[in-house]
Amino acid sequence: MTGRILPVLAGLALLAFLTAPTAFAPLFRPFTRNDAPAIYTQTSLLSLTLSHLAIVALAVAASTLVGVTLAILVTRPAGREFLPLARTVTAVGQTFPPVAVLALAVPVLGFGSGPTLVALFLYGLLPVFENALAGLTCQPPPVAEAARAMGLTPTQRLWQIDLPLALPLLLAGMRLTAVISLGTATIGSTVAARTLGEVIIAGLLSSNTAFVLQGGLVVGILAVLIHHGFQAAERRVRGRMGLA
Template sequence: MRRYFLAPLVLAALLVVLLLRPELMTPLLRLLAEPGQDLIYDRKPLMTLALWHLALVGAAGLVATVIGLALGILVTRPGGAEFMTLARMASNLGQTFPPIAVLAVAVPLLGFGFEPTFLALCVYGLLPVFETTVAGLRGVSAPVREAARGMGLSGVQRLWRVELPLAMPVILTGIRLSTVINIGTATIGSTVGAVGLGEVIVAGLQSGNTAFVAQGAALVALMAICAETALRGLGRLADSGALTRA
């Protein structure tokens, strides 16, 4: 188990160090900044911005995962198959409209800040979870389902004890994709007042400070890589059966 999470721990440690000691990036940022420009964003602590960024992505990811799982389970049950087209259209909605368009609609209704960005990320992160849930559950072979039925398991028991554990590696792939996408997408929330690392990028764009843009982009990219490697390790655990045994 340790080998699956060594790389994420190292990357997370590097991210924390750069958030607490951003001056370590000064030699590289100096190459990008114009003479006289600030190199390190110091209007707010970077750690505070990163924690808000993670909270936003985590909250939206949790909602998107719950809805995506529920819809995926619904349409793969005999009684819910007729809703497949409707569920797929709903989950595709986020990919049809870019997040900035969702923000443009949400801001007049929800105001500025956390709420419209949260809604945009929920909508945008739904599709990968839904599609991989459907693919994972449909990938459980008929003989396995029949064996579970022959053991006397009810439909709910077959779902929780057999189908979901077998489908979990595929489902985790969707959750991983959704999370990584939303870590990057959350940066646009700063354009409508959401607190996050997007503030650093937006401040750099507004002031023409390339060092700020590079600093914010590097921190967001490193955060996304940390999440991707951690969730990939979790997926490998699920694929090996370690999560099921636990």
């Protein structure tokens, strides 16, 4: 039961903090020095949070769309030749440090939210693709046989069997992508993206721990909430399919 109450409480606390941040000033006061402001007010925290979430959501949606499409392509007969290569590229791509990808995207896209979006999209592709691939390829053989016996066309099989069965694993991939992106997006503020990283960086530059803490806390709570949300969705989908 506590597993359900805690996220709800954390979400409510977060909502309260974002709508009236200045009310929480006494909590953060001990972390400031020399009468520095305890709450970041240069930009509204709520709008930064929304913009942060929008960037992450857009990136996750794009990586899911492209990742799943690619996974479908390389598991069809026409794309089989690309399968080993796709696996290698995914494995290698995941070793690329996100900060480096972000920095390298700047000369192409300029400063702002663009490079962050692209870096998050590219980085997020990999877990989604990997999990979608696993979901599409690791079916129990009887399922495939039953589908064939029922006379389903390849397209019907894809939509009615393969994709629904891959859904729990796909959701797990999206969860990974979303949580990683949420943290990585803060680094985007080093290239002037509008994310909660702005608060943390302002704290780093003015040695104001209160800023660093509030930026970090908001992102951390968001990550925990999103993690829980996806896990709940996964459980629900699994339950509906009788996989438990």
